Amino acid sequence: MGFEYRDGVETRELRYFVAVAEELHFGRAAQRLGIAQPPLSRAIRQLERRLGAALLERTSRTVTLTDAGSVLLREGRAALDAVEAAERRARRAALAATGHAGVVLAAKAGASSELLAKLLDAYAAEPDAVTVDVLLCGIGEQERLLRDGRADVALLHRPFDTTAGFDTEELRTDGQVAVLPAGHPLTGRTHVQMAEVTALPGLPMPRWPGLDGTYPDGPGPQVREHAQLLQLIALGRACAILPDSCRAQLGGDLAAVPVLDAPTVTTVIAWPPHSRSRAVAGLVQTATRL
Amino acid sequence: MGFEYRDGVETRELRYFVAVAEELHFGRAAQRLGIAQPPLSRAIRQLERRLGAALLERTSRTVTLTDAGSVLLREGRAALDAVEAAERRARRAALAATGHAGVVLAAKAGASSELLAKLLDAYAAEPDAVTVDVLLCGIGEQERLLRDGRADVALLHRPFDTTAGFDTEELRTDGQVAVLPAGHPLTGRTHVQMAEVTALPGLPMPRWPGLDGTYPDGPGPQVREHAQLLQLIALGRACAILPDSCRAQLGGDLAAVPVLDAPTVTTVIAWPPHSRSRAVAGLVQTATRL
DNA sequence: GGGATCGATACCCGTGCGGTATCGCTGCCC
DNA sequence: GGGCAGCGATACCGCACGGGTATCGATCCC
Incomplete structure (x- = not known):
């Protein structure tokens, strides 16, 4: 009795656990996974036995994470991303061998658009350039895309x-x-301070969705896209503090005033640390030379 | 016919593939894995079908990696490390909850010993210090230890x-x-150049093992440990270029001369990017204040 | 050309995953 | 407070799949 199973955790078990840990509800998690609830309960219990650690505190009404469970949720997500990345990158490497090479570049939709355009132009002019697929995504999604292999490089x-x-x-x-x-009183100023903008009566700062897709509480309008935000500002329903480079996208109905004490924004190009792709290296080199 | 299995790769499949890719031999890989050869062949074939990509080029005499196979070997190892890390860190989090907290610090055996001693002393004096287990390891092993969760922080x-x-x-x-x-002609000099040292007649630079445990070709003696190297130098069979801080460990039979054009060596403390451990944070903060 | 080596194939068996039915506990509401 | 609803655990079953043995087929070597 009391055996120690010495072989490792399977990704299936991790996927099951992550689902339960996210839902905090066996029934919903089972539904999400497309299986029935009993096998899910069993699998989690087996995982706990194998780890020798309680992951979930269950009463018959509520499920909560233990400390070990929180750790496994965070680390397990990272591990699952790494497995997915391995899978996807192998698939793409196979495609590349059959002639269809290419890189996927992830960028926030609506941000750095002229920098992106310049980069794509400059890279396309390189002698050994390959196709660059641009993956426009939401706020903060790029990291996930890089981590799970859907993108090779990101801004x-x-x-x-x-x-x-x-x-x-x-x-x-x-x-x-x-x-x-356009026409707002502050528009005439050569510069403003953060405090003057964040507390404008009738012009609240917008709320962006978090990584889980929900919005924080607050007074401002909920926005999901850059264009949507600009339209809201033009309508006089919001204001925003954005990087200087967004000026190129402002129409005549919008005005920009430098904010002196706002933190500066640095645009970086990022890639997974062990990338051996010649195309990514070329893209990075081109970018640094812009 | 021609089904697409749309659920993800299992870690067992990755372990199997990595074994075969490392051995380039189904029989030996199966032996290493503790299974028979036929199920291994089948598993690899199934993995290839699932990925829709050839991973191995097999003739009946030889096995080689395809491009996709090389990618999957690299990425798969990283993914397996991540899964192992998740497993180990969850186990340790459970232990921590039952009172036994602690951090594992990895450092090269024989390097930075006084810095390490100072760090451990200073950290132990902190109010919320926990036990620090020091894991002395070989050259370049620290990265692996951090990646698969056997260590929490490394020098x-x-x-x-x-x-x-x-x-x-x-x-x-x-x-x-x-x-x-001691007594070598160069000993009297106040400083030397790289070129003067690397080409000393009868005193070749030693060869260190690579990550796979094998030695590169060359004239120098094979060394595996710091102490072994110092002894070889004392015996007049080798010389070496080492960080200045190693002087504290040199006995009377060894002498050190600054090398002006050698690259400087930076000692850094490193930890996994998403570590949420208070203990690691404390250790890092203590280290930066030394 | 025969033997040795190695991966693939054929076939069988047992484990274990996933399913349905049901129990037992808990909080809630009239 | 008793009945009910919600939810996780348990019991049991069937089948798919992982793993084993035996054997084939190809290739290299002497």
Whole structure:
């Protein structure tokens, strides 16, 4: 009795655990996984026995994570991403061998668009350039895309995006400007302070969705896209503080005023630390030479 | 016919593939895995079908990796390390909850010993210090230990160790010195150049084992440990270029002369990028204050 | 050309995953 | 407070799949 199973955890078990840990509900997790609830209960219990650690505290009404469970949730997600990345990158390497080479570059939709355009142009002019598929994504999604192999390289914006775990090169740093409806009183100023913008009556800062897709509480309108935000500002329903480089996208109905005490924004190009891809290396080199 | 299995790769399949890819021999790989050869062949074939990619080129006499196979070997190892790390860190988090907290610090055996001693002393004096288990390991092993969760934090030496994928803080930088037998002609000099040391007649530079445990070809003696190297130098069979801080360990039979054009060595403390451990944070903070 | 080596194939068996039915506990509501 | 609803655990079953043995077929070597 009391055996120690000495072979490792299977990804299936990790997927099951992550589902339960996210839902905190065996029934919903089972539904999400497309299996029935009893096998799920069994699998989790087996995982706990194998680890020799309680992962979930269950009463018959509620499920909560133990400390070990929280750790396994975080680390397990990373591990699953790594497995997915291995799978996807192997598939793409096979495609590349049959002639269809290419890189996937992830960038926030609506950000750094002229920098991105310049980069793509410059890289396309390189002698050994390959196809670059651009993957426009939401706020903060780039890291996930890099980690699970859906992208090979990404444009990130410090300090908003975290570059932890990636290799990076800085491309440019921008000050930030307040974007306001044309004709707003502040428009005449040569510069403003953060405090003047964040507390404008009737022009709240918008709320962006978190990584889980939900919005924080607060007064501002909920926005999901860059264009949507600009339209809201033009309508006089919001204002925002954005990197200086966004000026190129502002129409006549919007005005920008530099914010002196806003943190500067650094655009970096990032890639997974052990990337051996010649195409990624070329893209990075081109980017640093812009 | 021609089904697409849309659920992910299992770690068992990855372990099997890595074994075959490393051995390039189904029989030996099966033996290493403790299973028979036919199920292994089947598993690999199934993995290839699932990925839709050839991973191995087999004739009945030889097995070689395809491009996709090389990618999957590299990425698969990383993924397996991540899964192992998740497993180990969850186990240790469970232990921590039952009172036995602690951090594992990895350091090269024989390197930075006084820095390490100072760090351990200083950290032990902190109010919320926990037990620090020191894991002395071979050259370049620290990265693996951090990646698969056997260590929580490590001391690395740039540019010899790669810090890719970790968060780091620099602790100190040293020049390098040539370590020679006492009485050697160069001993009288106040400084030397790289070229003068690397080509000394009868005193070749030693060869260190690579990550796979094999030695590169060359004239120098094979060494595996720091102490072994110093003894060889004292015997007049080798010389070496080492960080300045090694002087503390040199006995009277060895002499050190600064090498002006050698790259400086930076000692850094490194930890996995998403570590949420209070103990690691404390250790890092203590280290940076030394 | 015969033997040795090695991967693939054929076939069988047992484990274990996933399913359905049901129990037992808990909180809730009239 | 008793009945009910919700949820996780347990019991049991069937089958798919992982692993084993035996054997084939190809290739290299002497």
